[in-house]
Amino acid sequence: MSVVTVQLGQCGNQIGQELFNVISNDSNDAQTCSPRAQGKAYHACSRERFFNEEASGDPSARAVLIDMEPKVITQTIAMAAKSGRWKYREQSFFCQKQGSGNNWANGFRVHGPRHQEAMGDLVRREVEHCDRLAGILTMMSVAGGTGSGVGTYVTQCLRDDYPHTFILNQLTWPYCTGEVIVQNYNSVLTLSHLYQCSDAILVHENDAVHRICAQLMNIKHISFSDVNKVIAHQLGSVLQPAHTAHTQSQYSRNPMGELMSSLVCHPEYKLLSLCTIPQMASSSLPYSAFSWPGLLKHLRQMLICSARMEEGIDWQVRAPSVGQGAAETRGMQELGFNTSLANLLILRGKDVSSADTGGFLDPALYCPWLPAEGAISTWRSSLPFNKYEKSATLVSNSQSLLKPLDHMVGKAWNMFASRAYIHQYTKFGISEEDFLDCFTCLEQVISSYKHL
Amino acid sequence: MTQSIVVQVGQCGNQVGCRFWDLALREHAHVNKKGIYDEALSSFFRNVDTRRSDGEGCDIAGGKIRSLKARAVLVDMEEGVVNEILQGPLGDVFDSTQLITDVSGSGNNWATGHRVYGSAYRERIVERVRRAAEHCDCLQCFFLIHSMGGGTGSGLGSRVLTLLEDEFPEVCRMVTAVYPSAEDDVITSPYNSVLAMHELTEHADCVLPVENQSLVDIVNKIRHMAHSGKPGCVIRKDSTLISGQGGVTGPAKPFDAMNNIVANLLLNLTSSARFEGSLNMDLNEITMNLVPFPRLHYLVSSLTPLYTLADVNIPTRRLDQMFTDAFSKEHQLIRADPKHSLYLACALMVRGNVQVSDLRRNIERLKPSLHFVSWNQEGWKTGLCSVPPVGHLHSLLALANNTCVKPTFIELRERFMKLYRKKAHLHHYLHVEGMEQGCFSEALSSLSSLIEEYSQLDATKNLLLPDASRLSIAT
Ligand SMILES: Nc1nc2c(ncn2[C@@H]2O[C@H](COP(=O)(O)OP(=O)(O)OP(=O)(O)O)[C@@H](O)[C@H]2O)c(=O)[nH]1
Ligand SMILES: Nc1nc2c(ncn2[C@@H]2O[C@H](COP(=O)(O)OP(=O)(O)O)[C@@H](O)[C@H]2O)c(=O)[nH]1
Ligand SMILES: [Mg+2]
Ligand SMILES: [Mg+2]
Numbered sequence: 005m006s007v008v009t010v011q012l013g014q015c016g017n018q019i020g021q022e023l024f025n026v027i028s029n030d031s032n033d034a035q036t037c038s039p040r041a042q043g044k045a046y047h048a049c050s051r052e053r054f055f056n057e058e059a060s061g062d063p064s065a066r067a068v069l070i071d072m073e074p075k076v077i078t079q080t081i082a083m084a085a086k087s088g089r090w091k092y093r094e095q096s097f098f099c100q101k102q103g104s105g106n107n108w109a110n111g112f113r114v115h116g117p118r119h120q121e122a123m124g125d126l127v128r129r130e131v132e133h134c135d136r137l138a139g140i141l142t143m144m145s146v147a148g149g150t151g152s153g154v155g156t157y158v159t160q161c162l163r164d165d166y167p168h169t170f171i172l173n174q175l176t177w178p179y180c181t182g183e184v185i186v187q188n189y190n191s192v193l194t195l196s197h198l199y200q201c202s203d204a205i206l207v208h209e210n211d212a213v214h215r216i217c218a219q220l221m222n223i224k225h226i227s228f229s230d231v232n233k234v235i236a237h238q239l240g241s242v243l244q245p246a247h248t249a250h251t252q253s254q255y256s257r258n259p260m261g262e263l264m265s266s267l268v269c270h271p272e273y274k275l276l277s278l279c280t281i282p283q284m285a286s287s288s289l290p291y292s293a294f295s296w297p298g299l300l301k302h303l304r305q306m307l308i309c310s311a312r313m314e315e316g317i318d319w320q321v322r323a324p325s326v327g328q329g330a331a332e333t334r335g336m337q338e339l340g341f342n343t344s345l346a347n348l349l350i351l352r353g354k355d356v357s358s359a360d361t362g363g364f365l366d367p368a369l370y371c372p373w374l375p376a377e378g379a380i381s382t383w384r385s386s387l388p389f390n391k392y393e394k395s396a397t398l399v400s401n402s403q404s405l406l407k408p409l410d411h412m413v414g415k416a417w418n419m420f421a422s423r424a425y426i427h428q429y430t431k432f433g434i435s436e437e438d439f440l441d442c443f444t445c446l447e448q449v450i451s452s453y454k455h456l
Numbered sequence: 457m458t459q460s461i462v463v464q465v466g467q468c469g470n471q472v473g474c475r476f477w478d479l480a481l482r483e484h485a486h487v488n489k490k491g492i493y494d495e496a497l498s499s500f501f502r503n504v505d506t507r508r509s510d511g512e513g514c515d516i517a518g519g520k521i522r523s524l525k526a527r528a529v530l531v532d533m534e535e536g537v538v539n540e541i542l543q544g545p546l547g548d549v550f551d552s553t554q555l556i557t558d559v560s561g562s563g564n565n566w567a568t569g570h571r572v573y574g575s576a577y578r579e580r581i582v583e584r585v586r587r588a589a590e591h592c593d594c595l596q597c598f599f600l601i602h603s604m605g606g607g608t609g610s611g612l613g614s615r616v617l618t619l620l621e622d623e624f625p626e627v628c629r630m631v632t633a634v635y636p637s638a639e640d641d642v643i644t645s646p647y648n649s650v651l652a653m654h655e656l657t658e659h660a661d662c663v664l665p666v667e668n669q670s671l672v673d674i675v676n677k678i679r680h681m682a683h684s685g686k687p688g689c690v691i692r693k694d695s696t697l698i699s700g701q702g703g704v705t706g707p708a709k710p711f712d713a714m715n716n717i718v719a720n721l722l723l724n725l726t727s728s729a730r731f732e733g734s735l736n737m738d739l740n741e742i743t744m745n746l747v748p749f750p751r752l753h754y755l756v757s758s759l760t761p762l763y764t765l766a767d768v769n770i771p772t773r774r775l776d777q778m779f780t781d782a783f784s785k786e787h788q789l790i791r792a793d794p795k796h797s798l799y800l801a802c803a804l805m806v807r808g809n810v811q812v813s814d815l816r817r818n819i820e821r822l823k824p825s826l827h828f829v830s831w832n833q834e835g836w837k838t839g840l841c842s843v844p845p846v847g848h849l850h851s852l853l854a855l856a857n858n859t860c861v862k863p864t865f866i867e868l869r870e871r872f873m874k875l876y877r878k879k880a881h882l883h884h885y886l887h888v889e890g891m892e893q894g895c896f897s898e899a900l901s902s903l904s905s906l907i908e909e910y911s912q913l914d915a916t917k918n919l920l921l922p923d924a925s926r927l928s929i930a931t
Contacts, residue, residue: 184745
């Protein structure tokens with residue numbers, strides 16, 4: 005089964021390109037792994053999932069590139085071609101001459117509707133190249149105008165065109181001290197609309213990834229490309245082939261469906277965060293050894309205290325003991341405990357079958373009104389991922405995005421209270437009432453996660 | 457890629473514009489060694505086959521550079537300046553269909569420029585601009601350059617602004633306005649400036665005010681440093697922001713050094729729209745991010761490096777110095793002190809080999825020393841363009857929507873009042889048809905209410921305002 009990726013805006017296109025790079029490199033590495041048969045199967049599965057075999061030349065990504073300005077697309081396509089391992093298909097991109105100028109309303113109300121058909125055709129063509137469609141992955145930032153505005157519009161259209169297909173939105177949240185001043189408005193507009201039509205929203209925060217680059221990867225001059233490589237690594241570790249509970253003997257054929265059914269059991273809760281362990285400079289990899297118990301112990305604590313990396317985890321934060329009342333739980337949450345709704349653990353590498361995931365079964369980690377058995381799923385693959393001998397990734401539907409979301413909405417609301425910048429949005433037909441609806445929607449989401 | 461058109465009006469507008477075209481050519485020649493007409497060039501230049509001699513030639517889409525024509529319309533009601541440009545080395549960049557001149561000038565009278573010439577030349581100007589627009593496949597922005605103190609630039613220039621608004625409502629209008637110094641040789645410059653500001657406040661998308669006094673100060677300081685010969689501040693000939701070396705123009709004229717600074721402002725402002733980078737900042741993002749309320753669209757700009765001119769391999773400290781400098785008084789293009797006033801929003805447009813981590817580090821470092829309005833505490837917009845200016849490793853243009861413009865406006869109002877109370881020179885204006893005293897009082901009250909709006913914001917500077925109470929949701 006295959007996944008069609010839609011990359012939107014500067015951020016979406018730049019990260020998408022890195023993602024295909026990771027996937028392509030990782031599955032090429034797998035071919036040389038032993039046992040041979042397993043590596044070959046992994047390679048074949050990954051290829052089918054993300055690439056078209058081309059009669060001549062390199063495989064092409066099952067991707068559609070969308071931006072309202074040509075620069076990034078031109079560069080992205082050229083970078084892929086330069087890899088010499090894969091490429092984007094000719095004519096699989098859509099661009100215009102002028103970006104959306106960081107204005108969500110311009111993207112959503114003008115560019116989206118105007119180019120709906122052309123963009124829809126491109127996606128349809130990719131879908132038709134798939135024997136079976138596992139789902140659609142859209143990638144974009146929430147801060148700009150194109151990724152956020154056009155991306156939201158495109159997601160709505162995809163929902164209409166493919167009512168039974170899984171849609172996963174990968175969103176990049178902006179640095180807190182912004183690069184875009186209206187980023188909180190754009191984020192609020194994007195998230196509230198996506199909440200109605202997406203199946204799950206997978207979030208990367210630029211601040212958190214930046215810290216990983218600085219503290220774990222030891223990069224001195226961090227560029228967007230460095231940040232994007234980390235995001236791509238984390239995404240790849242989720243999306244590459246793995247054995248799930250339902251597919252012990254072969255690789256899962258339905259990665260998107262299983263991801264959703266493991267993590268999104270209730271439409272009110274669809275914000276997913278990611279963390280991966282270990283992550284380090286590639287030059288240190290050969291000198292590092294990890295054990296599964298060690299990795300999983302750290303990962304569990306990262307979950308409990310909602311940390312995005314193992315550096316500086318707060319070991320003081322504890323889960324409440326089972327059977328304690330809501331007041332107790334609330335108290336623990338105030339001390340930093342992160343209550344989960346559902347978690348998906350993805351383990352890759354040597355001796356993976358020996359890894360004991362019992363620590364994640366603890367009912368104390370989860371909100372009481374869901375049966376704990378369904379709350380944790382585990383996927384495994386015995387092949388090393390992206391040159392890491394062992395690695396573990398946790399996709400979590402928990403309170404871990406509550407704080408950044410609350411900040412985002414709070415800052416947007418403060419700005420809205422003085423009506424600053426609103427004229428830029430009304431110019432394109434987004435009214436104050438529209439804003440109020442979006443705020444209401446997100447306050448509801450915040451409240452739901454708060455009361456887990 | 458999008459295109460922009462420069463409309464340069466009056467002596468100052470044309471002289472500044474001319475420096476812009478010269479330095480833009482130099483910059484593109486430096487980046488584009490192969491002589492291919494590329495997307496970057498197309499944003500401000502047409503590539504024209506002049507052998508088809510029907511006056512303006514025909515556009516060639518790609519391929520070798522044939523003959524570059526500036527996407528510009530030159531307007532002046534005297535002939536001198538424009539003729540000089542045409543006879544100089546830049547003459548080839550313009551052709552006759554881009555020019556509009558008259559012989560007698562506006563006599564430093566806003567009313568003559570705005571009313572008399574504005575009405576007489578309206579159709580012709582629209583026609584020229586429309587023709588320039590037809591050569592663009594996606595026209596994004598008009599850059600209007602003029603002085604505030606004279607008659608033509610100030611009067612006719614601000615008339616052109618409304619005309620662009622009427623004819624091309626979708627296209628962004630950015631005005632680079634040169635404000636007179638206190639010792640300006642034009643006695644009526646306060647009248648002209650206040651009358652023009654009324655138009656700019658109502659009709660521009662954003663205005664980049666530049667004060668001649670600041671330009672003079674900067675130029676003097678650079679000259680001083682060049683002659684002091686202190687080690688470590690060697691001014692490299694090819695890299696100085698004020699020198700036009702390497703461009704096509706010949707010997708320097710009086711205003712050239714000053715105008716080069718303004719030209720560099722425009723180059724850096726548009727670099728991210730012309731070249732690639734890991735965080736693009738398109739022209740339409742400028743107003744979107746920096747203009748929270750339509751009238752408050754005056755952006756104070758500062759350029760660095762201006763004084764210290766680095767050689768290769770700048771250590772981090774020097775790079776950080778560049779960021780620090782952008783907030784100092786000495787680097788502002790108007791006489792203003794943004795650090796002690798209130799920011800509504802701030803953009804950092806960086807060129808060269810600079811990464812996000814450099815931006816983040818410097819924003820974190822500088823933030824505590826700056827005041828931002830309560831609802832925009834994180835009001836930073838950043839752009840990274842990978843192509844540095846000629847002769848530099850990197851550069852920074854900071855654009856601030858900051859209440860520090862207020863003193864400039866107040867001072868202007870005082871100079872205006874000094875004349876207006878005595879009704880000095882008023883009759884020259886009131887003679888012009890359609891010009892009434894009401895125009896003066898309206899312009900004055902427009903300026904006063906602008907000052908008042910900045911004052912009200914300024915008053916919140918040291919207040920700790922509580923967060924707006926959030927929407928409550930029934931649970
Ligand atoms: N992680 C990461 N974030 C990026 C990258 N490029 C841009 N961003 C973030 O994306 C946001 C800006 O959105 P862009 O993707 O540049 O905007 P766009 O979708 O192209 O929309 P417009 O340019 O406004 O039309 C900011 O929060 C940036 O931090 C990237 O390569 N990696
Ligand atoms: N910076 C700069 N200022 C100029 C230049 N030429 C004139 N000025 C200023 O512009 C004002 C006079 O306007 P000017 O452009 O000569 O009048 P116009 O031709 O009628 O628009 C005065 O404040 C001059 O100091 C120039 O080339 N550069
Ligand atoms: Mg963009
Ligand atoms: Mg003059």
